[in-house]
Amino acid sequence: MRLKDDNKKERIRNKAIEMIVHHGFDGLSMQKLAKAAGVSPATIYIHYKDRDDLIVTISLEIANRLFESSLLNFSPDMNFEEGMRLQWKNRANFFIAHPMDMLFIEQVRYSPVYEKVREMLGQNFKEIMGRFVNKAIANSQLVPLPFEVYWSVAFAPLYQLIKFHTQGKSYTGKNFTLDEAMMEQTLQLVLKALKP
Amino acid sequence: MRLKDDNKKERIRNKAIEMIVHHGFDGLSMQKLAKAAGVSPATIYIHYKDRDDLIVTISLEIANRLFESSLLNFSPDMNFEEGMRLQWKNRANFFIAHPMDMLFIEQVRYSPVYEKVREMLGQNFKEIMGRFVNKAIANSQLVPLPFEVYWSVAFAPLYQLIKFHTQGKSYTGKNFTLDEAMMEQTLQLVLKALKP
DNA sequence: TTTATAAAAGAATGAATATTCATTTATATT
DNA sequence: AATATAAATGAATATTCATTCTTTTATAAA
Incomplete structure (x- = not known):
């Protein structure tokens, strides 16, 4: 079976932190985060x-x-x-x-x-x-x-x-x-x- | 002419503070705020x-x-x-x-x-x-x-x-x-x- | 190599979002 | 009392939102 890509999770994590630091909690949307992390929105929900x-x-x-x-x-x-x-x-x-x-x-x-x-x-x-x-x-x-x-x-x-x-x-x-x-x-x- | 109702503005202000304190910046929506303050969403934009x-x-x-x-x-x-x-x-x-x-x-x-x-x-x-x-x-x-x-x-x-x-x-x-x-x-x- | 499995994707969903528009309402001035 | 003016409204708009669905893809185990 395919394994979870930790690098992907890390990218999500880091971009989320970055977005919240720069734009606050209301600056974090799942779609923008997905785009910034280079993944599909659905991927976030795997992690x-x-x-x-x-x-x-x-x-x-x-x-x-x-x-x-x-x-x-x-x-x-x-x-x-x-x-x-x-x-x-x-x-x-x-x-x-x-x-x-x-x-x-x-x-x-x-x-x-x-x-x-x-x-x-x-x-x-x-x-x-x-x-x-x-x-x-x-x-x-x-x-x-x-x-x-x-x-x-x-x-x-x-x-x-x-x-x-x-x-x-x-x-x-x-x-x-x-x-x-x-x-x-x-x-x-x-x-x-x-x-x- | 009709004057701005400061009591209305105050209600908007107080409810906004309350909502942000309890639910954070992403817990503040203009429609919820309007409802909580008992005004129309459009009224917020007058103030x-x-x-x-x-x-x-x-x-x-x-x-x-x-x-x-x-x-x-x-x-x-x-x-x-x-x-x-x-x-x-x-x-x-x-x-x-x-x-x-x-x-x-x-x-x-x-x-x-x-x-x-x-x-x-x-x-x-x-x-x-x-x-x-x-x-x-x-x-x-x-x-x-x-x-x-x-x-x-x-x-x-x-x-x-x-x-x-x-x-x-x-x-x-x-x-x-x-x-x-x-x-x-x-x-x-x-x-x-x-x-x- | 094949197979089974879960990760990952992308499109789609309906709900919620900020903001505006046309209309009504209250009141200070005349 | 009439009028002018801006406040206030509620419905409407287009957009963005979180989340899920179906399909595809990668890979560990066989």
């Missing part, structure tokens, strides 16, 4: 149940790949500063290597689609980060705070900076490029905030 | 040039109202901590008073629509905040840093927390409510990061 499944599946793939990347060489038993620096490095590496994925997943995260994505995400990641935070607090390497406050202070600035970088401009429209030094400076500020 | 203009115009309205709110009683000559606290308070008040506007504008901010919105935004706000930051650095009340780093550290955590709050859950799905004390705690962390 994805329907339009919604396409979006959710791709979102999950990227989210899981991001989590996986962020956990590279990471352990919840790490020293707090060391762990934070590694998380920052891993996330930054992923986003800068895959700018389209970054813009796509951020768009998803702020759209109603994320509701569906959230409940299908693995639990691993939250557990590991939860342990990391609790341990750091117990060891007096991190000021005691609710997980959501930690998350907001620890990572929201990084995401914001990387978004500016990926878009090539800050929210005022000014051209912007994030370099190693600026990222390190920002991490230092965040660590200053979080360390007792 | 907005087309679908795109509707979305961009509403986005601009909300963005400008947010800026205005954030500048209530604010002056770039303020002491840094005082100014930061006021910005946090003003923004939080606006978002918590208008949760739908918050979810709408955040969705816009992460979508390609924002490109169009950005270039139509007034310059006032950036100028005032730019002066505030420069002055604070000159007075050694704020550590020297690029505006984008300041912005990311100073406000991204607030936006993240308010988003958790407005959605009623954190990104892990856990129920979440932001209270005064938690906001103050987070502001303290951010100030610790930013003060020399």
Whole structure:
């Protein structure tokens, strides 16, 4: 029997991401996607149940790949500063290597689609980060705070900076490029905030 | 002659925001919107040039109202901590008073629509905040840093927390409510990061 | 080589889409 | 009260939409 052509599926996937990044969710039509990917509309439905499944599946793939990347060489038993620096490095590496994925997943995260994505995400990641935070607090390497406050202070600035970088401009429209030094400076500020 | 019924326009506006917040940009159709607002499809086109203009115009309205709110009683000559606290308070008040506007504008901010919105935004706000930051650095009340780093550290955590709050859950799905004390705690962390 | 099987294609379907048109309606001005 | 004017309507338009149907094609297993 004939096997599924993964290259074909990848083309569909990549073009879908591209279309959504450039034209939003309402810029994605199955026919335009088929044309852009060089396949028949019907072929999309061999790989994805329907339009919604396409979006959710791709979102999950990227989210899981991001989590996986962020956990590279990471352990919840790490020293707090060391762990934070590694998380920052891993996330930054992923986003800068895959700018389209970054813009796509951020768009998803702020759209109603994320509701569906959230409940299908693995639990691993939250557990590991939860342990990391609790341990750091117990060891007096991190000021005691609710997980959501930690998350907001620890990572929201990084995401914001990387978004500016990926878009090539800050929210005022000014051209912007994030370099190693600026990222390190920002991490230092965040660590200053979080360390007792 | 007959006058434009502002109540009608407001109904269109509010239902559009509601539909986009709940079902995303691809959940907004002009016919559904007309039905939800209790008007004829044609009536929408009396108030907005087309679908795109509707979305961009509403986005601009909300963005400008947010800026205005954030500048209530604010002056770039303020002491840094005082100014930061006021910005946090003003923004939080606006978002918590208008949760739908918050979810709408955040969705816009992460979508390609924002490109169009950005270039139509007034310059006032950036100028005032730019002066505030420069002055604070000159007075050694704020550590020297690029505006984008300041912005990311100073406000991204607030936006993240308010988003958790407005959605009623954190990104892990856990129920979440932001209270005064938690906001103050987070502001303290951010100030610790930013003060020399 | 043949056969069985599922992938892939392209055309077709009906529903939904944004927008407009001809008509009616409300009201400010005269 | 009459008139002029623009708001508002509902039906209509052509287009685009997601999805499926039938047919063809590639290939793994026999």
